[in-house]
Amino acid sequence: MATQADRTRRPFVLEEAVAILSRTPATLDAVLRGLPDDWIRAHEGDTTWSSFDVVAHLINTDRTNWMPRARIILDYGEARPFDELNRSAHFVESRGRTLVSLLDEFASVRQNSLRDVATLRLTESDLERRGGHPALGVVTLRQLLATWVAHDLDHLMQISRVLARQYSDEVGPWRAYLRIIREAHG
Amino acid sequence: MATQADRTRRPFVLEEAVAILSRTPATLDAVLRGLPDDWIRAHEGDTTWSSFDVVAHLINTDRTNWMPRARIILDYGEARPFDELNRSAHFVESRGRTLVSLLDEFASVRQNSLRDVATLRLTESDLERRGGHPALGVVTLRQLLATWVAHDLDHLMQISRVLARQYSDEVGPWRAYLRIIREAHG
Numbered sequence: 001m002a003t004q005a006d007r008t009r010r011p012f013v014l015e016e017a018v019a020i021l022s023r024t025p026a027t028l029d030a031v032l033r034g035l036p037d038d039w040i041r042a043h044e045g046d047t048t049w050s051s052f053d054v055v056a057h058l059i060n061t062d063r064t065n066w067m068p069r070a071r072i073i074l075d076y077g078e079a080r081p082f083d084e085l086n087r088s089a090h091f092v093e094s095r096g097r098t099l100v101s102l103l104d105e106f107a108s109v110r111q112n113s114l115r116d117v118a119t120l121r122l123t124e125s126d127l128e129r130r131g132g133h134p135a136l137g138v139v140t141l142r143q144l145l146a147t148w149v150a151h152d153l154d155h156l157m158q159i160s161r162v163l164a165r166q167y168s169d170e171v172g173p174w175r176a177y178l179r180i181i182r183e184a185h186g
Numbered sequence: 187m188a189t190q191a192d193r194t195r196r197p198f199v200l201e202e203a204v205a206i207l208s209r210t211p212a213t214l215d216a217v218l219r220g221l222p223d224d225w226i227r228a229h230e231g232d233t234t235w236s237s238f239d240v241v242a243h244l245i246n247t248d249r250t251n252w253m254p255r256a257r258i259i260l261d262y263g264e265a266r267p268f269d270e271l272n273r274s275a276h277f278v279e280s281r282g283r284t285l286v287s288l289l290d291e292f293a294s295v296r297q298n299s300l301r302d303v304a305t306l307r308l309t310e311s312d313l314e315r316r317g318g319h320p321a322l323g324v325v326t327l328r329q330l331l332a333t334w335v336a337h338d339l340d341h342l343m344q345i346s347r348v349l350a351r352q353y354s355d356e357v358g359p360w361r362a363y364l365r366i367i368r369e370a371h372g
Binding site for chain 1: 336352355
């Protein structure tokens with residue numbers, strides 16, 4: 001639990017989580033909208049994702065993961081484990097799309113997700129309700145919603161890293177000072 | 187060097203670098219403006235930086251690092267090594283400030299920096315001009331400008347990570363899936 005002096009942990013507060021989640025579409029817009037397509041489609045090699053892929057994935061997870069799983073917890077608890085996610089569905093869903101249309105769709109999908117959150121009028125005791133994750137076992141609604149926030153930020157970090165690493169060679173000796181480039185893709 | 191098929195490296199193109207650099211103020215605004223102060227001031231422990239510190243640092247580096255060093259390269263070449271940077275100057279500069287005033291200042295400082303870039307009308311041969319880094323030795327203007335871009339993205343990554351890690355405990359078992367939380371601070 002966070003104490004007043006601890007600046008490395010925040011307790012989950014629904015309004016704060018919503019404040020962060022509501023910012024993500026505008027953040028992705030600011031970073032990506034209008035960038036040359038070669039940058040949008042750049043990735044970290046092999047089967048790693050591009051910024052385009054990440055936006056498509058965030059649309060997919062708002063549709064299939066966060067609020068759908070929240071509803072399963074509220075309606076069934078542990079009696080009905082979550083459905084498995086398809087972590088490559090967004091490749092099919094985004095085929096032939098433009099980044100602009102994905103960014104617009106994400107803004108709309110996220111707005112709907114957060115409207116659904118508000119409609120539920122979740123109480124502290126709702127947040128402690130438990131569900132069954134197919135691999136991780138028992139989880140709470142509070143953990144699910146905190147993970148939604150961290151997942152957004154994880155993918156914002158990924159986009160920053162994917163873009164920066166395009167200049168891994170161009171930065172020359174400064175590579176040694178740039179953690180974003182220096183650290184191996186794990 | 188990037189080839190047409192290589193999506194993991196982009197060659198340095200000034201217009202593209204400027205396109206990314208010009209986005210950073212709006213990106214930081216989207217992520218941070220209006221967030222509760224406890225989030226803005228959150229950090230990763232010990233002497234690590236908060237999001238507030240990062241914005242102050244970006245103002246400082248636009249003022250003292252990127253374009254000042256570019257001018258030293260263009261005016262003196264290797265004959266005059268860069269001045270050392272003061273990596274903690276921003277702590278003093280930002281004392282008593284609000285995040286909103288720092289975000290406004292960063293937008294203005296960055297706009298001025300990019301106006302200065304445009305005024306120089308840099309050619310490909312300018313980009314190959316060399317300067318002397320006090321620790322790294324010979325560097326080119328091209329490397330300096332590429333590093334400016336990667337440095338912005340490195341700090342955007344840092345802000346994402348600082349915020350996400352506040353929920354390191356709250357995500358519960360999902361911690362195992364979240365690279366942003368799982369990986370130790372290095």
